[in-house]
Amino acid sequence: MCGIAGxxxxxxxxxxxxxxxxxxxxxxxxGRGPDSTGVAIYRDEAPPGATRTKYSLxxxxxxYDWDGLARALDEAGGTxxxxxxxxxxxxxxxxxxxxxxxxxLLAGIDAQVGMFGFGAAIEVYKDTGPAPEVCARxxxxxxxxxxxIGHTRMATESAVxxxxxxxxxxxxxxxxxxxxxxxNYAGIRRDLxxxxxxxxxxxxxxxxxxxxxxxxxxxxxxAEAVRRMMKAFDGFYTLLVATRDSxxxxxxxxxxxxxxxxxTADYVAVGSExxxxxxxxxxxxAEVFEPAPEELYTWPA
Amino acid sequence: MxxxxxxxxxxxxxSCAELxxxxxxxxxxxxxxxxxxxxxxxxxQHNLAVGLSxxxxxxxxxxxxxxxxxxxxxxxxxxxxxxxxxAGENLMSGTLRVRGNASESAGSSAHGGLIVIxxxxxxxxxxxxxxxxxxVAGDVGHMSGFMAQAGTMLIGGDAGGSLGDSLYEAVIxxxxxxRSLGSDAQVxxxxxxxxxxxxxxxxxxxxxxxxxxxxxRVGSARTLYRFDALKDQRY
Numbered sequence: 001m002c003g004i005a006g007x008x009x010x011x012x013x014x015x016x017x018x019x020x021x022x023x024x025x026x027x028x029x030x031g032r033g034p035d036s037t038g039v040a041i042y043r044d045e046a047p048p049g050a051t052r053t054k055y056s057l058x059x060x061x062x063x064y065d066w067d068g069l070a071r072a073l074d075e076a077g078g079t080x081x082x083x084x085x086x087x088x089x090x091x092x093x094x095x096x097x098x099x100x101x102x103x104x105l106l107a108g109i110d111a112q113v114g115m116f117g118f119g120a121a122i123e124v125y126k127d128t129g130p131a132p133e134v135c136a137r138x139x140x141x142x143x144x145x146x147x148x149i150g151h152t153r154m155a156t157e158s159a160v161x162x163x164x165x166x167x168x169x170x171x172x173x174x175x176x177x178x179x180x181x182x183x184n185y186a187g188i189r190r191d192l193x194x195x196x197x198x199x200x201x202x203x204x205x206x207x208x209x210x211x212x213x214x215x216x217x218x219x220x221x222x223a224e225a226v227r228r229m230m231k232a233f234d235g236f237y238t239l240l241v242a243t244r245d246s247x248x249x250x251x252x253x254x255x256x257x258x259x260x261x262x263x264t265a266d267y268v269a270v271g272s273e274x275x276x277x278x279x280x281x282x283x284x285x286a287e288v289f290e291p292a293p294e295e296l297y298t299w300p301a
Numbered sequence: 302m303x304x305x306x307x308x309x310x311x312x313x314x315x316s317c318a319e320l321x322x323x324x325x326x327x328x329x330x331x332x333x334x335x336x337x338x339x340x341x342x343x344x345x346q347h348n349l350a351v352g353l354s355x356x357x358x359x360x361x362x363x364x365x366x367x368x369x370x371x372x373x374x375x376x377x378x379x380x381x382x383x384x385x386x387x388a389g390e391n392l393m394s395g396t397l398r399v400r401g402n403a404s405e406s407a408g409s410s411a412h413g414g415l416i417v418i419x420x421x422x423x424x425x426x427x428x429x430x431x432x433x434x435x436x437v438a439g440d441v442g443h444m445s446g447f448m449a450q451a452g453t454m455l456i457g458g459d460a461g462g463s464l465g466d467s468l469y470e471a472v473i474x475x476x477x478x479x480r481s482l483g484s485d486a487q488v489x490x491x492x493x494x495x496x497x498x499x500x501x502x503x504x505x506x507x508x509x510x511x512x513x514x515x516x517x518r519v520g521s522a523r524t525l526y527r528f529d530a531l532k533d534q535r536y
Contacts, residue, residue, distance in 0.1 A: 195459055255424050255443075258386065258405070274385055275345035288364075288383065290404055290423050293443060 002166075003029025003131075003152035003178040003272045004259075006240045008247045008299055009145075011266035014281075018043075018061040019135075019143035023270070025276040026150045032179075032272055033152035036165035037134035038126025040117060040175035040242060042301070043145035045079045052096055055082075056124040056169070057106075058114030058162065059089045066086035066091045072109045077101065088137040090116075092123050099172065112164075114200075117169025121244045124175065126151075126165040147301050151177035157185075168206045171213035173244035178205035179257045179272060182235035203232075208233060212241060222246050223298050230294065238291075240270060248298045255293035262286040268299045318342040322349060324455070329353055334375075347385065352377050356395070370397040373414065389416040392433050405442070408435035411452065417506045424461065427454045430471050436506035446473045447483065455502045457511050466523035474479045474499050476510075485525040489518045 005025040009015050018041065026037060036098035065082045070093060074081040082095035095102065098164035099118055106113055113292030131152050135141060151166035158164050161260075167175040185204040188211060193199070197210050208229055222243050230250065241248045245292040249270055251259060262269045262277045264286045271277050274288070291297050313332060315325055317340055322532075325340060326348070332338060343349060347366035350359050354374040361369070364382035374393035383401035392411040403419035409425070411433025418426075418435075424442035424511040427435040429448035437454075443461035446454055449471030459477035466483020473486075474495070482488070491514070499513035 100452075255405070260404075273345065273347075273366060274367065275347070278344035278364070290402075293424065 001032045001154045002128050003032035003276070004150070004166075004179050004238065005029055005271045005276050006149040006177075006242065006247060006249075006269070007148075008147045008268045008301055009266065010151055010268070014266050015043075015146050016144040017140075018145040018148050019141045021280060022065075022148045022150060023131070023135045023141040024279060025271055026135060026152055028180045028276045028279075029152045030131040031270055033154035034130040035155045035160045036126065036128045036153045036162070037126065037131040037151065038116075038153075038165045038167050039138075039140055039148055039150040040134070040169055041123045041125070041140070041143050041145045041166045042121045042147040042173070042242065042244065043123070043143075043294070044121045045246075050170065051098075051120075052094055053099060053102070053118055053120060053172075054100060054123055055093045055095070055118045056116040056122070057091055057093060058116055059091070060110070060112035060114070062089050063089075064089065064113075066093070066253060069093075069110060069113065073097065073102075073105055076105050087123075087125060087139065090125070090138070117167070119169075119173030119244060122169060122175060122242075124167060126167065127162050128160055128165065141164075147242060147247060149175055149177055149240050149247070151179075154227075156181050158202050161201075163201050164203050166205060168189045168203070168209035170200075170209045171216060173242075174209070174213055174216065174243045176205065176209040176212065177240045178208060179238045179259075180236035180252070182208065182237065184234040185200050188232055208237075208239065216243075222248055223296055224298055225250045226250055230296075238272070245301045246298050247301065248296060249291050250296050251291055253294045253295050255291075259291050260288060261297065262288045311465075313338045314341060315339070316341045317344065317346055317349065322346055325349060326351060326353075329357065329359070330355070332357055343382070344381075346387065350376065364401070369399075370395075373397065375402045383420065388418070389414070389433075389435075392416060402435075402439070408433060408454075411435065415505060421458065426456075427452075427471070427473075430454065434502065436502055436508065438506070438508050438510070440477070443480070444483065446471060446486075449473070453498070453502065455499060455506065455508075455511070455516075457503075457508050465521070466521045467525055468519070469526060470521065474502075474518040475519060476512070476515065479517060479519070481520065485522050486519055487522040491516065491518045518524070 079096040082093040085092040166177040169175040182204040185207040337358040343363040351371045357376040359378045361380045366385040370378040371390040379398045387406040389397035392414040396415045398417040403418045405420045407422040407426045408416035418437040421439035426441040426445040428447045430452040432451040438457040442459035446465040450469040454473040456475045462481045464481035465486030503511045
């Protein structure tokens, strides 16, 4: 088992409450996966035309000197000092540095610092532990945004560590959470590795995330990228995939990993079990349904 | 009991918001036969009204979660909403009626009793049915009736793909279209006895939209299994 939940808020008035609504959803699914928890929160703050990227970084140790890292990045990168937003022991750095350059500089300054995700809108927080604990660590309940996805993990395919936690956010503003297990991922992983794709972990879900990322980079839209992934991958899955401008749900042909979708004029909410959606405002008037096997559902943000 | 009239005794209300699922089920177990109980604020909680062997008349207000009314051996349960996975799972006797839709595996492994879904049921409805009856007013999802051993399914709408895959001795009646039959499932001739049986089931389920003489009967071609259990009851 694992639990997955997502919320895309269409009513701007409700967006300040994204974290407040999403955290209890994950809390109610904590029983499906107490090993680790993670969220990807989407919020656009940059003025149109600005090219600033948010980097969700993992501290290599407690009490990490984020200001020191920001100074070093400024000296080496020359695009001005990154803004540092502390989240628990980790931090989000906001800077004009482009992702490849940022990655190179970071590796040179402190290779011990991990990266959970990056993009114009996305922020990723994840760690070992049950949902209420991990969300409190990062203050997720106070976060605003237009879209968020989360995962409560019961590990089957690989180790329980922070890095192995979902979401896997491996391309700009892309995040994937997975309930299930892929059976043929090792072969696909080898093919991707041969093609030059680098992996952070030996987790099966990361392979799906990197596969979708490669298809997106090759010009596919999210729906097409997910369709190609479905052709390539064998196994059990209910997947929730988010990009800056859309949210997608898909289940394998057996559909033995659950998912419930609720739609109102204010939001689209998805969860492994209805119980995760039962406390959302206006749920009693929502259109509630179960996604059919092998059918792709997408909603533009 | 002298101070409690039968009318008072028959009206019990339990709030799922105030009591845990264990407390709800423990309280239900204490009630005498014939009691009418309403469970309020179900809000998708799992395992409500499971494992009961008394003849209660239970109404669940709102949507219920997984295994609703599972293992029941006596009670009549109505859910005024939809249910999660495995509604009425392993039912022995009594009824479970779901006013809305049911998620996957509705009525799975039911040995007896009647499970009525007034909306649609999702994938694998009636999977591994062992003698109970599953009646769905609307459509059922793929792999419904999978490995069903004994009992009857009545589907008022359409059936998804692979209906009745690896069927044993259960019989499935479908009023609508069948997307595809599973391995070893076949369409069989509808006899007068079948028509009578469908009429009786539709009446018990309260389905007015089924024309008994127009349903399709699906049974096992019996090429996948070799038991002779039902021939002379030796197992």
